[in-house]
Amino acid sequence: xxxxxxxxRQNKIEQLISQLCPNGVEFKALKTIxxxxxxxxxxxxxxxxxxxxxxxxCDSKPYLINTYAFDLEAxxxxxxxxxxxxxxxxxxxxxxxQRTYVLSNxxxxxxxxxxxxxxxxxxxxxxxxxxxxxxxxxxxxxLEEFIIxxxxxAIQEEIxxxxxxxxxxxxxxxxxxxxxxxxxxxxxxxxxxxxNGIKFRKLSAIARVTxxxxxxxxxxxxxxxxxxxxxxxxxxxxxxxxxxxxxKIIISARGANAGFVNKIVRPxxxxxxCYSVEILDKDMINWMYVFYYLKSNQNKLIGEQQRGGxxxxxxxxxxxxxxxxxxxxxxxxxxxxxxxFDSLVNDIxxxxxxxxxxxxxxxxxxxxxxxxxxxxxx
Numbered sequence: 001x002x003x004x005x006x007x008x009r010q011n012k013i014e015q016l017i018s019q020l021c022p023n024g025v026e027f028k029a030l031k032t033i034x035x036x037x038x039x040x041x042x043x044x045x046x047x048x049x050x051x052x053x054x055x056x057x058c059d060s061k062p063y064l065i066n067t068y069a070f071d072l073e074a075x076x077x078x079x080x081x082x083x084x085x086x087x088x089x090x091x092x093x094x095x096x097x098q099r100t101y102v103l104s105n106x107x108x109x110x111x112x113x114x115x116x117x118x119x120x121x122x123x124x125x126x127x128x129x130x131x132x133x134x135x136x137x138x139x140x141x142x143l144e145e146f147i148i149x150x151x152x153x154a155i156q157e158e159i160x161x162x163x164x165x166x167x168x169x170x171x172x173x174x175x176x177x178x179x180x181x182x183x184x185x186x187x188x189x190x191x192x193x194x195x196n197g198i199k200f201r202k203l204s205a206i207a208r209v210t211x212x213x214x215x216x217x218x219x220x221x222x223x224x225x226x227x228x229x230x231x232x233x234x235x236x237x238x239x240x241x242x243x244x245x246x247x248k249i250i251i252s253a254r255g256a257n258a259g260f261v262n263k264i265v266r267p268x269x270x271x272x273x274c275y276s277v278e279i280l281d282k283d284m285i286n287w288m289y290v291f292y293y294l295k296s297n298q299n300k301l302i303g304e305q306q307r308g309g310x311x312x313x314x315x316x317x318x319x320x321x322x323x324x325x326x327x328x329x330x331x332x333x334x335x336x337x338x339x340x341f342d343s344l345v346n347d348i349x350x351x352x353x354x355x356x357x358x359x360x361x362x363x364x365x366x367x368x369x370x371x372x373x374x375x376x377x378x
Contacts, residue, residue: 012158013155013158013159013162013370016152016154016155016158017151017155020151020152020154020155021151021152021155021376023374023376024373024374024375024376024377025149025150025151025152025373025374025375025376026149026150026375026376027147027148027149027150027375027376028147028148028150029144029145029146029147029148030103030143030144030145030146030147030148031144031145032107033106033107033108033109033114033148033150034075034103034104034105034106034107034109034114035104035105035106035107036102036103036104036105037101037102037103037140037143037144038101038102039079039096039097039098039099039100039101039102040056040069040095040096040097040098040099040100040102041069041096041098042055042065042069042095042096042097042098043097043098044057044058044097046065046095046097047063047064047065048064048065048066049063049064050064050066051063051064051065051066052064052065052066053065053066053067053068053093053094053095054090054094054095055094055095055096055097056076056088056090056094056095056096056097056100056102057078057096057097057100058078058079058080058081058083058084058086058097058099058100059078059081059083059086060078060083060086060088062088062090062094065095067095068093068094068095069094069095069096070093070094070095070096070102070104071092071093071094072091072104072105073090073091073104073106073111074089074090074091074094074102074103074104075087075088075089075102075103075104075111075114075115075118076088076089076090076096076100076101076102076103077100077101077103077118077122077138077143078099078100079099079100079101079137079138080099080135080136080137080138081099084123084126084136084137084138085122085123085126085127085136085138086123087115087118087119087122089111089112089115099137101138101140101143108150108153109148109150109156110153110156110157110160112160112163112164113156113157113159113160114148116159116160116163116367116371117148117149117371119367120367120368120371121371122146125146126138126142129142149371149373149375151373159370159371162366162370163363163366163367163370166359166362166363166366166367167363169359170356170359170360170363173352173355173356173359174356176352177345177352177353177356180341180344180345180352181345183341184338184341184342184344184345187337187338187341188292188295188296188338188341189296191334191337191338192292192293192296192334194324194326198324198325198326199324199325200322200323200324200325201322201323201325202319202320202321202322202323203277203290203318203319203320203321203322203323204319204320206279206280206281206285206290206323207249207277207278207279207280207285207290208277208278208280209275209276209277209315209318209319210270210275210276210278211253211270211272211274211275211276211315212229212230212243212244212269212270212271212272212273212274212275212276213243213269213270213271213272214271214272215228215230215236215237215269215271215272219239219240219241220237220238220239221237221238221239221240222237222238223238224237224238224239224240225238225239225240226238226239226240226241226242226266226267226268226269227264227266227268227269228268228269228271229250229262229264229268229269229270229271229274230252230270230271230272230273230274231252231253231254231255231256231257231258231271231273231274232252232255232257232260233252233257233260233262235268236271239269241269242267242268242269243269243270244267244268244269244270244276245267246264246265246266246267246268247264247265247287248263248264248276248277248278248287249261249262249263249276249277249287249290249291249294250262250263250264250268250270250274250275250276250277251274251275251277251294251301251313251318252273252274252275252313253272253273253274253275253312253313253315254273254310254311254312254313255273255310255311255312256311258302258305258311258312258313259298259301259302259303259304259305259313260298260302261291261294261295261298261301263288263291275315275318277290277294277318283328284328285328285331286328286331286332286335288335288339289326289331289332289334289335290323292334292335292338293323293324294321294323297321300321301313301317301318301321304317
């Protein structure tokens with residue numbers, strides 16, 4: 001949607017508001033505009049990978065199942081778990097988990113207007129109204145009493161046209177990005193599958209593996225120059241000091257992400273749950289080749305986690321991991337190819353990820369602007 005088209009639609013909405021509701025709009029409880037709010041009846045493990053119908057649980061995406069309990073237009077709300085408050089829309093035959101709320105029988109509301117409003121405000125409402133210290137979850141009364149502004153339908157429809165244009169474009173970009181990721185995985189697997197007869201060497205023979213140092217909370221500085229890596233998948237904060245130069249491979253040593261492989265080109269602080277892998281002979285080994293090989297075999301490292309207690313991968317397990325020894329020109333060729341795919345699908349500053357981020361930010365800006373109304377007081 002171009003800027004001129006957006007301006008025209010915004011102006012039309014402003015004109016409609018001045019004509020139809022100059023003194024504000026009525027706010028209503030959700031139960032008065034979704035006349036039926038119920039839940040599914042099934043356990044989450046009722047899913048069937050070969051099922052015919054969508055099965056909505058408290059995960060963000062539906063699974064499949066072979067039976068259906070609903071055949072209607074509905075908004076589905078995850079009632080608990082890490083995705084509590086997540087919103088899905090579906091029209092047709094489906095089934096639902098016993099903690100997934102099914103909203104239907106809509107009255108005096110454009111269902112997509114309601115969908116955008118719930119996606120914007122429901123989750124923060126849930127967090128705010130859950131008991132302190134407890135895992136956030138939704139109760140039926142909490143959902144029924146959630147308040148929705150209800151402008152005239154003509155205004156709702158114009159708002160939906162604008163917001164749907166963003167979500168449709170976002171869906172297209174996400175699909176394209178997903179296709180590129182699959183293409184990346186294909187080439188990664190193809191390029192990093194060594195031919196018969198290729199010699200392997202343990203990582204300890206070509207690299208130095210070290211564990212980091214304790215991370216002190218009082219040394220954390222949000223404005224610090226150097227990222228701190230520990231047992232997670234991303235940096236956990238910043239320091240004013242570093243204990244490792246860049247161009248190294250990072251492997252999480254313990255915790256839920258033990259075995260996760262990352263890389264960094266700049267100086268950083270490695271915590272005591274972080275292994276740093278430094279190639280010994282950079283004239284013979286391209287460190288990015290080793291990174292890509294470890295990353296493509298990350299599940300093997302994760303599979304070596306100790307069982308019981310806190311998940312962990314030992315230094316010995318990392319050092320014993322074997323790397324196929326290709327010639328340096330062949331390593332460089334593989335790295336050059338995979339670098340292009342990696343940049344395309346993972347670099348948020350360029351290409352599809354950058355465009356997707358920009359569209360999401362644009363959508364959030366207009367969503368917050370268009371879904372804010374003055375309440376009518378009669």
